[in-house]
Amino acid sequence: MQEQQRRTTLADVAEAAGTTVPTASKVLSGRSDVSAATRERVMRAVAELGYRGRSGRGAVPRTDRPALVDLVLMGVKGTWANHALLGVERAATAAGVDLVVSVAGEDGAWLSRLLERNLRGAVLALVDVTAGQLATLAAAHVPVVLLDPVTQPPSTVASVGAANWAGGRAAAEHLIGLGHRRLAVIGADRRALYTQARVDGFRSAAAHLDVEVRYLDRPDAGAADTATALLDREAPPTAVFACTDNIAAGVYDAAEALGLRVPADVSVVGFDDLPEAQWLRPALTTVHQPIAEMGAAAMRMLLRIMADPPRDAPREELATQLIVRGSTGRPRTA
Incomplete structure (x- = not known):
């Protein structure tokens, strides 16, 4: 019988990142007393090794965390963000879940803030999230749903978009x-x-x-x-x-x-x-x-994943519709 493959440990991650186990643990718990370079090395090692975090008695069950989810927006300028927030907030309120709103800056500090809150899950709206960031969230057992993903999400990550x-x-x-x-x-x-x-x-x-x-x-x-x-x-x-x-x-x-x-x-x-x-x-x-509907669908999808993690990451695409107004007409010459 072929020997079962050894599970990747946090010690493996620390060794690959050239740091210590306590420091790697700080990264996964969102501690701020870690340099940006060290945080990046740990996240890269987590992604490359496929580290999934502790399971069993050592893990923190999602149901033991506060009824708190995060909406991370790439920015709040313009009405796109307002409509997305409206849909996410309505679905969260209907489910009795509290919502925290964050803005993702270019420095990536949003990830540490998110992990430090020990929340149950997050919706990432128009956030250009990296493979290392997604792997870090998975290792910390924080389920996520990408709302209108900027890049093609991996097959393990749920998403909601438009047609x-x-x-x-x-x-x-x-x-x-x-x-x-x-x-x-x-x-x-x-x-x-x-x-x-x-x-x-x-x-x-x-x-x-x-x-x-x-x-x-x-x-x-x-x-x-x-x-x-x-x-x-x-x-x-x-x-x-x-x-x-x-x-x-x-x-x-x-x-x-x-x-x-x-x-x-x-x-x-x-x-x-x-x-x-x-x-x-x-x-x-x-x-x-349908931006607000997309936001609501993303939150409902996150709540389903939190309650019962699926084998395959769900994907949802909402229909678009052409609205004809006054800015189009026949050309002067066909």
């Missing part, structure tokens, strides 16, 4: 149906999973056309400048698909500065259907993303 590919395709079909043939797309961060899905969906419906795609260096940054470069030419696109509503607002600004009218000179389609989309004039045609 971004279908939404991008619907935008293209709408514009092509109006007679547009010169099309352009402005995407947010090209590394983001949702950006690529929206762009790919758009391209799938416009495969027979030459679609120009531009990406912003940072999400929603410099959208007006990027749109100006597209529109200020001899044969500009007659329609632009902006992968977020905020980018669409930048297209409006560029068109106005160039003396172009929406939609007479250029049609614009956004994505998200934030309240700001209806404040623009004309009101923005956009792809509705």
